[in-house]
Amino acid sequence: MKHLTTLKELEISEIMHLLDRAEDFKKGETKTYANMVFANLFFEPSTRTQNSFIMAEKKMGIQDINLNPEASSIKKGETLYDTVKTFEAIGVNGVVIRATEEKYYEQLVGKINIPIMNGGDGAGDHPTQSLLDLLTIRQEFGKLEGLKVLILGDIRFSRVAKTNIEIMRRLGMDVFICAPEPLKDPAYDYIDCDDAFGKVDVVMLLRVQHERHEHRMNMTQEEYLANYGLSKARYAEMKDHAIIMHPAPFNRGWEIDTDLVESPKSRIFKQMDNGVYARMAVIERALDRA
Ligand code: CP
Numbered sequence: 001m002k003h004l005t006t007l008k009e010l011e012i013s014e015i016m017h018l019l020d021r022a023e024d025f026k027k028g029e030t031k032t033y034a035n036m037v038f039a040n041l042f043f044e045p046s047t048r049t050q051n052s053f054i055m056a057e058k059k060m061g062i063q064d065i066n067l068n069p070e071a072s073s074i075k076k077g078e079t080l081y082d083t084v085k086t087f088e089a090i091g092v093n094g095v096v097i098r099a100t101e102e103k104y105y106e107q108l109v110g111k112i113n114i115p116i117m118n119g120g121d122g123a124g125d126h127p128t129q130s131l132l133d134l135l136t137i138r139q140e141f142g143k144l145e146g147l148k149v150l151i152l153g154d155i156r157f158s159r160v161a162k163t164n165i166e167i168m169r170r171l172g173m174d175v176f177i178c179a180p181e182p183l184k185d186p187a188y189d190y191i192d193c194d195d196a197f198g199k200v201d202v203v204m205l206l207r208v209q210h211e212r213h214e215h216r217m218n219m220t221q222e223e224y225l226a227n228y229g230l231s232k233a234r235y236a237e238m239k240d241h242a243i244i245m246h247p248a249p250f251n252r253g254w255e256i257d258t259d260l261v262e263s264p265k266s267r268i269f270k271q272m273d274n275g276v277y278a279r280m281a282v283i284e285r286a287l288d289r290a
Pocket of ligand 1: 045046047048049050120129247248249
């Protein structure tokens with residue numbers, strides 16, 4: 001049994017193995033776990049992570065329970081620990097959790113005897129998103145080391161950015177970061193976005209997380225797109241081989257011009273496809289004894 005809480009705990013060799021297994025599953029390899037049930041506990045909204053985990057579970061013969069927090073005893077004040085312990089008690093074999101609290105898993109690890117797969121913890125980590133992002137980049141370029149990546153936008157609230165910056169730098173990728181002042185995380189150094197579009201292999205956009213901002217930014221949609229998003233003018237500057245990525249959901253017209261979402265350089269829907277196979281690899285790791 002292996003939890004997946006954050007990629008920081010994984011060696012590079014383990015991450016490469018997960019990408020290799022995801023590729024195997026994408027090419028048609030199958031693995032079936034009979035008589036197993038997973039519970040997907042999503043306390044924050046999700047379309048991609050929750051449903052691609054469900055798809056991965058179904059492809060692997062695992063039955064799924066999907067908790068509706070609004071109709072659960074969470075509403076009566078039951079804790080996350082007691083909720084997860086309940087699923088363990090009723091015989092569930094693994095849990096996928098997305099929660100608002102950063103590092104929520106620290107209250108569970110060591111006390112829960114079924115694997116926990118982190119589907120996102122507040123502004124902390126999003127390990128399966130990074131795996132599918134790395135898979136998408138490796139499919140495109142045949143390698144990761146040495147590639148130049150621009151990550152721009154709402155760095156402060158983005159678990160995707162934080163997880164990717166850490167693992168990409170550990171993998172020897174050159175990561176440039178750009179953000180408007182209120183959305184910077186002081187942990188990083190920043191560049192001027194305009195300096196980077198013509199130089200990088202990957203432009204990774206981030207959703208403006210309006211719901212996490214105390215006050216909406218003092219910037220119009222048009223200003224944000226021109227300065228911190230991907231406009232048509234910036235698209236024209238990108239290298240011929242460069243690609244666009246976005247974890248989605250996207251705010252069309254804010255971080256990306258709506259016409260660029262399905263442009264030739266966009267790999268946004270390919271990322272979603274890869275999400276199923278990355279999560280199959282994570283499930284295999286969680287359940288295999290080795
Ligand atoms: N990328 C991502 O985590 O999307 P969802 O919030 O829809 O799961």
